[in-house]
């Protein structure tokens with residue numbers, strides 16, 4: 001198995017040279033940390049990733065969780081990993097010191113997420129879910145709820161989950177029917193079914209804490225009647241004893257990939273004895289849950305990029321060792337065969353993967369920076385970064401998810417026949433990757449969110465801010481001779497995006513919403529490519545400046561490799577927007593008009 005699963009050098013390049021994470025330390029909220037702390041976090045996360053979870057990657061795939069006598073049994077490493085993460089403060093890394101967290105910048109908090117995701121995606125999910133659930137309770141719950149649940153989740157002793165999906169309510173959460181009935185004792189009696197709940201039960205922890213969306217009896221239909229509840233698997237009795245809380249696992253799904261994490265079907269209140277505790281105000285559940293969903297969406301982007309990274313390094317190692325054929329043009333059959341990395345087409349596939357991975361990671365760190373700035377700034381500036389983060393969340397989720405599949409597919413292709421066989425990890429990475437465009441909202445739903453909600457929101461304020469951010473980098477790059485042509489290409493791409501956006505908004509203004517959103521997924525794709533082009537131009541400015549100073553040979557090679565990858569993105573990926581925008585400008589309503597009876 002390939003030793004390397006990510007580029008530490010690239011992660012540090014992005015964090016320190018491109019996004020200057022240490023600049024956050026000037027702010028009181030992040031004071032007390034320093035570069036040494038960050039580097040130590042990096043090293044420790046690498047050690048946990050490499051030594052604890054990566055060695056179990058294949059075994060967790062081959063021996064997925066089992067549902068035996070009502071108990072979900074997971075790989076024993078999960079217990080060790082959660083304990084390690086609890087004791088090391090990894091689950092609460094970005095939580096405030098007040099909550100006993102490390103109060104690290106979000107930008108630094110993503111280091112362990114990325115490392116763990118690249119080492120073993122299934123394992124990494126347990127702690128992301130736990131943090132998201134705890135953060136939801138700390139943001140909107142009472143101090144009683146916080147003290148009852150959060151310390152145990154942060155310690156890795158209890159698992160957190162998000163329980164939204166029901167058989168009839170997947171993309172359409174407004175159709176949730178799980179019910180909650182207020183009792184005279186102040187808790188709610190919960191009844192209903194949830195499906196596909198990640199880490200919904202397992203023997204690596206003592207308890208599972210579900211953050212459940214449900215409808216209080218008599219609440220209005222639709223999203224305005226949904227509330228949020230904490231529903232533990234075991235509740236704390238009057239004398240501090242742990243009592244079963246009538247949450248039953250009714251099944252565990254068998255999945256294509258990402259098999260090390262159990263996805264469960266849960267039943268609440270089969271014996272009319274399931275206690276739930278309301279979080280925040282009644283009927284505000286969905287807006288609260290958006291915090292966890294949006295964090296989880298960025299986490300999906302991180303996970304997708306991480307798997308693609310592991311696949312890329314496996315492919316790279318193979319391409320450097322596998323000899324096959326000769327350079328095109330070499331006529332002498334007695335010449336030794338060359339390593340496949342010498343073939344232009346293999347280099348193309350490797351560059352394509354790198355451009356997707358390093359572009360996606362850049363966007364994710366950009367989003368994390370916006371999240372940090374939102375935490376530390378106030379007033380208009382705070383609002384600005386919130387708007388930018390909200391606008392970009394569907395993109396940071398969907399681009400790495402969709403393009404990650406292509407990236408892993410190309411990694412697999414680099415191995416030829418061996419890529420398809422389980423002697424090498426590529427076929428597992430390919431299966432593991434496939435979940436990403438589905439969970440935390442399908443790509444189709446994110447397209448509709450971006451175009452239908454985020455773009456028109458506040459008269460296009462977020463979109464204007466986004467354009468402003470990109471124009472800022474274009475104007476810097478235009479003054480660097482080596483980058484000027486690329487800056488002009490991105491400028492042109494931005495014009496196209498504005499033209500398409502205005503065309504589609506006109507359709508919306510005419511009241512034809514179905515036509516307006518019919519190709520929202522294509523709009524998301526267009527937006528994604530341009531966004532990653534922007535991220536590559538930001539990187540190119542740093543690369544150019546680094547190449548101007550004296551550096552070691554290894555460093556020069558790093559920057560030159562990045563420069564080729566940047567050029568690859570602009571040469572091979574960015575031009576795809578021409579075809580997509582052409583289609584988007586031709587709103588002939590083909591998919592709206594097509595009828596179900598015409599499908600053969």
Ligand SMILES: Cc1cc2nc3c(=O)[nH]c(=O)nc-3n(C[C@H](O)[C@H](O)[C@H](O)COP(=O)(O)OP(=O)(O)OC[C@H]3O[C@@H](n4cnc5c(N)ncnc54)[C@H](O)[C@@H]3O)c2cc1C
Pocket residue numbers: 162163164165169170171172195196197198199255263435438439440441442443444445
């Ligand atoms: C491995 C895994 C883990 C999961 N983990 C969790 C979890 O921890 N917690 C949780 O609550 N849920 C979880 N889910 C559920 C997941 O979020 C849903 O599967 C997802 O939101 C899609 O819902 P659905 O499966 O019902 O598909 P549907 O909503 O039925 O969608 C089917 C297809 O129709 C499209 N579609 C649906 N509605 C529209 C529309 N209005 N316009 C255009 N296209 C539309 C979709 O894009 C999709 O292509 C998980 C799912 C999986 C597979």
